[in-house]
Amino acid sequence: MTTATLRTAVVIGCGATGTSVALALTGAGVEVTLLDDDPRATAEAVALGAGTAWTPEHPPADLVVVATPPSAVVDALYRAQSQGLGHVYTDTAGAKDVIVSDAELRGCDLKGYVPGHPLAGPDAPGRADADATRFTGRIWTLCPYETTPAWALRTLDALIEACGAQRLDLSPQIHDRVVAELSHAPHLVAAVLSSRFADSSLGFLGLAEQGLRDAVRTAGGDPWAWGDVLAHNAGPVADVLDRIAGQLSRAAAILREGDESAPLELALTLEEGRRGQAALDGTGDVRTPRDASAAGRV
The missing domain is CATH 1.10.3660.10 (6-phosphogluconate dehydrogenase C-terminal like domain)
Incomplete structure (x- = not known):
């Protein structure tokens, strides 16, 4: 499933969660590029083998994972969509209702955005806890909209499979x-x-x-x-x-x-x-x- 529906990905945010996602995807054969406001964070994640640094020459990816703190998710999502970084977007923030509401108010494209949260412990700014197996056997919650297309969910299924996690759909409030x-x-x-x-x-x-x-x-x-x-x-x-x-x-x-x-x-x-x-x-x-x-x- 992974090679068929998820060949390229952009991970925004090179903390412990984002780097772990990137390591898992890279290990599954996905071509991963990395973005972080701190160039040193990107360089450290690249040195760990999590992917390569994103450049404007890269074509739109199959998936964009926003792995930033909750307060930065909507801005990062809006900016990534405005730049056309990918076709499907998700995030990993530990809270969902406020982010979902703010994304709609901000004018983000909700058609290809599937809010998500891997239940694998809190994020951390550093990469010391980054691990490709961080999500193995864990629950990965998705909060899809009623209008979320099946093709977007198939891409998220490929992400969750590559990370060794198991999908659970919940409403943002639940x-x-x-x-x-x-x-x-x-x-x-x-x-x-x-x-x-x-x-x-x-x-x-x-x-x-x-x-x-x-x-x-x-x-x-x-x-x-x-x-x-x-x-x-x-x-x-x-x-x-x-x-x-x-x-x-x-x-x-x-x-x-x-x-x-x-x-x-x-x-x-x-x-x-x-x-x-x-x-x-x-x-x-x-x-x-x-x-x-x-x-x-x-």
């Missing part, structure tokens, strides 16, 4: 609710929790058990990249944080009241947490949404 619950809000909670230890002594931190270290591990992501993503998924993330804050406030009130029923009331919350942890552990063998039970909520 996508943003899902990542708010499973990624964005948990990251911010971990960051707030770990911020309490930023200025602690080594002697104090040496007493921390592995459970705490595991709980805050995701807070180590790039702050600017994460801030951009969170701002573009503001509403759904704020909704999740409000619910978490409500649960924590209720727990604090129970502890302050000091009633005899406090252990039981706290145990109810802790039991819900235990059930959630067990449910997450139970997804270890679930490779795609098709493997999972239809029960539950989104």
Whole structure:
């Protein structure tokens, strides 16, 4: 499928995600050219074997992948379409609803644009985490429009196949609710929790058990990249944080009241947490949404 429908591609943005996409496509035999506002980033990605630097002499590519931070996607998409860089366009940003709306308001050509997001961890400006296998076995969400033509989706199918990922179609709104619950809000909670230890002594931190270290591990992501993503998924993330804050406030009130029923009331919350942890552990063998039970909520 890849060689038949995807022979050439342009990747805009040579961070960890864009370079990983380029490496996967190059490994699948696709001719990849690279664009980045920072010439050094392009040169480093070229040195890694991700492709060659784009020049105006290149004909329109089968696919253009916009792998920039969310705040830059619409500008990059509009500019690429204005220059006629390709026939089909997609992006990899971790938020979709605002970008989809802004692309329409900006006047982007929506016929050949298929919003996308590979669920493979946050992007990073550097290329240290770039890896051709970054997306292997991962879900790659698409948010096609009702009018998206079949030929554009076939090109995206070839991209996802070349990256070893598995396609899942979601509406932009559902996508943003899902990542708010499973990624964005948990990251911010971990960051707030770990911020309490930023200025602690080594002697104090040496007493921390592995459970705490595991709980805050995701807070180590790039702050600017994460801030951009969170701002573009503001509403759904704020909704999740409000619910978490409500649960924590209720727990604090129970502890302050000091009633005899406090252990039981706290145990109810802790039991819900235990059930959630067990449910997450139970997804270890679930490779795609098709493997999972239809029960539950989104």
